[in-house]
Amino acid sequence: MIVERIVSETKDQFPIGMRVLAVDDDPTCLLLLETLLRRCQYHVTTTSLAVTALKMLRENKNRFDLVISDVHMPDMDGFKLLELVGLEMDLPVIMLSANGDTKLVMKGITHGACDYLLKPVRIEELKNIWQHVVRRKKFDRKDQNNSDSQNKPHAGSGEAAGIGMLITV
Known part of the structure; x- marks a missing residue:
């Protein structure tokens, strides 16, 4: 299985050392995160x-490897950042907010976020975020293999990964 291969190839170090970009306008929340x-x-x-x-x-x-972004920021809405990351690069994005309103959570997930965490974030939640990177790599490889075997142009790994992320959330 592809996931097992990815994990076994990197099991000596992964998820240790996973590279996370954390974005939050609240300095206290950012420091805690x-x-x-x-x-x-x-x-x-x-x-x-x-x-x-x-x-x-x-x-x-x-x-x-992964981006964690607050939803409400003064310079750019977190959903806009999510949209741009989704269009320009293939990285899993986790949304972060103090507001757990169902509509807001669903907006994040339907717009491509692989997870939506509520503040204050707990370490137990963060210990498992590496799974989103493995899932993204799994769907990228699966999409690439399907594309190669069918001799069709690559449809876009973001599209395939987005479908997978909605299923796995």
Whole structure:
């Protein structure tokens, strides 16, 4: 199975060292998130601005494995960041908010977020976020294999991954 192969290929280190970009305009929440992510042994980069996060992602698309973004930020709505990341790069995005309103959660999931965490975030939730990276890699490889075997142009791994993410949430 593909997932088992991915995990076995990287089991000596993964998820230790997973590269996470954390985005939140609230400095206290961002510090707490960073501290908890580091306790999970992830490599963490933080920013309080969504536009800065987008710039970092665009400059080096292979620098991060996963993005965690607050929904409500003054410079750019978290959903807009989610949309741009989905269009421009193939990274799992987890939305973060103090508001657990069902409509807001569903908006995040239907727009491509692989998870939606409520503040304050618990370390137990963060210990499992690596699974989204494995799932994304699994769907990317599966999509690539299907594309190669059918001799058709690659339909877009983001599209295939989005379907998979909706099923797995």
